[in-house]
Amino acid sequence: MFRHQNKKPEINKATEVKKVENNKEEKNQEIVPAKSSVVADDSLHELLEKNLKWSQIIYEQNRKINHKLMWSAIASWLRLLIILVPLIAALIYLPSLLKGLLDQYGKIFGFAEPIKTGINANTLDGMFDNLSLSESQIEQIKTLIGK
Numbered sequence: 001m002f003r004h005q006n007k008k009p010e011i012n013k014a015t016e017v018k019k020v021e022n023n024k025e026e027k028n029q030e031i032v033p034a035k036s037s038v039v040a041d042d043s044l045h046e047l048l049e050k051n052l053k054w055s056q057i058i059y060e061q062n063r064k065i066n067h068k069l070m071w072s073a074i075a076s077w078l079r080l081l082i083i084l085v086p087l088i089a090a091l092i093y094l095p096s097l098l099k100g101l102l103d104q105y106g107k108i109f110g111f112a113e114p115i116k117t118g119i120n121a122n123t124l125d126g127m128f129d130n131l132s133l134s135e136s137q138i139e140q141i142k143t144l145i146g147k
Helices: 013-028 033-109 121-130 135-145
Strands: none
């Protein structure tokens, strides 16, 4: 992306001799400060323009990168929600659904029988037969139980 070509001019003895001669001639001539300041201002202006262009390019790249990073963060949160929401919903609703299914199909397959609540009178009589209780004690127990 940023490629700078560093080209060095080839130096040979003939060009060195010419440079030395030119330097001697320049020393003999008058120095004109106005020309050199104009050249310096032009080169400085060019450098500032290049710097501004590079800064704008870098700013645009950073803006695009920030935009992509924001959307990737949003996408990662969405992925997390897509995974966690069904799991939480399953923890809340699955036990009641499974209980209903076991009640319906348990009788067919014979692996789940509904829980019996309450006391049967026949089982009480069987229990009282095994115990050595008098008739009055048995009546008291039945009144306490409510049967």
